Amino acid sequence: MSLLGLPWKKTFRRIVYNLKQKYQHEIYFEPKEVFKFSSDIVKKCRVSTDMALGGKTTAQLLMSPSERTAIFSGIYSKDIDDNSSLVRSGFGSINYKFNKGFNLRPYDFFDVRLRGDGRTYVLNLRLEHMADGEEDVWQALLRTKPGEWMDSRIEFRDLILSFKGRAVAEASLYRVPVRNMISLGVSFSVSDEDPNEGSFEIEMESFIAGSYRLKGEVAYMKVHDDFSQLTPKNEGLYDFPRRVPPPISSLDAPRPKE
Numbered sequence: 001m002s003l004l005g006l007p008w009k010k011t012f013r014r015i016v017y018n019l020k021q022k023y024q025h026e027i028y029f030e031p032k033e034v035f036k037f038s039s040d041i042v043k044k045c046r047v048s049t050d051m052a053l054g055g056k057t058t059a060q061l062l063m064s065p066s067e068r069t070a071i072f073s074g075i076y077s078k079d080i081d082d083n084s085s086l087v088r089s090g091f092g093s094i095n096y097k098f099n100k101g102f103n104l105r106p107y108d109f110f111d112v113r114l115r116g117d118g119r120t121y122v123l124n125l126r127l128e129h130m131a132d133g134e135e136d137v138w139q140a141l142l143r144t145k146p147g148e149w150m151d152s153r154i155e156f157r158d159l160i161l162s163f164k165g166r167a168v169a170e171a172s173l174y175r176v177p178v179r180n181m182i183s184l185g186v187s188f189s190v191s192d193e194d195p196n197e198g199s200f201e202i203e204m205e206s207f208i209a210g211s212y213r214l215k216g217e218v219a220y221m222k223v224h225d226d227f228s229q230l231t232p233k234n235e236g237l238y239d240f241p242r243r244v245p246p247p248i249s250s251l252d253a254p255r256p257k258e
């Protein structure tokens with residue numbers, strides 16, 4: 001008899017079966033379109049700037065002449081009204097709320113097809129489980145190249161939790177719970193090096209959720225242990241990929257698979 005109370009041959013076969021399941025596992029999910037900009041999507045997006053708090057930045061989100069993309073643009077200003085409580089200004093954002101929680105658990109990243117002005121924008125993702133979805137947000141940098149179409153990849157494991165605009169240090173100890181995404185947006189903020197006034201513009205087509213083709217232990221963990229993203233502290237222990245999408249020359253370029 002084995003220590004588990006089962007005949008040793010049966011116990012051995014069960015151990016072998018579990019090991020095969022763990023190390024021969026393979027998993028991959030086809031890319032999923034979270035949303036593609038359209039006239040209806042643009043109408044449902046909320047556009048906001050520092051003007052609501054006493055700043056002077058203006059912004060708009062409009063469909064492009066091609067009717068295939070949306071353009072978030074405006075004029076920022078660092079000036080602040082005399083009676084405003086703002087410490088600094090020069091920021092704006094767009095935000096889209098889903099009708100119900102959007103489950104992204106099978107996926108590992110977003111590919112955002114865009115054309116920017118060379119500035120760095122911020123992707124904002126809010127989740128259903130949070131007590132105050134307007135204050136808590138997971139964020140990642142959305143870098144652009146001047147006038148070039150590109151697929152900007154946002155790894156879910158790189159998202160940082162912030163509260164009222166400040167990073168929550170303890171959040172880096174946990175995986176991003178992307179099960180129920182309730183809103184997705186993009187924001188812009190000037191830096192100290194920027195002039196007092198200027199323009200910004202980013203053109204976007206779509207947000208596509210993608211996954212890596214995983215094999216072996218890491219695939220097993222993703223399926224059975226709710227290991228949907230590996231945090232930086234675990235990198236090196238598991239063979240979890242990190243890939244940059246290839247350069248593209250136009251809006252109609254083929255989509256990256258993984």
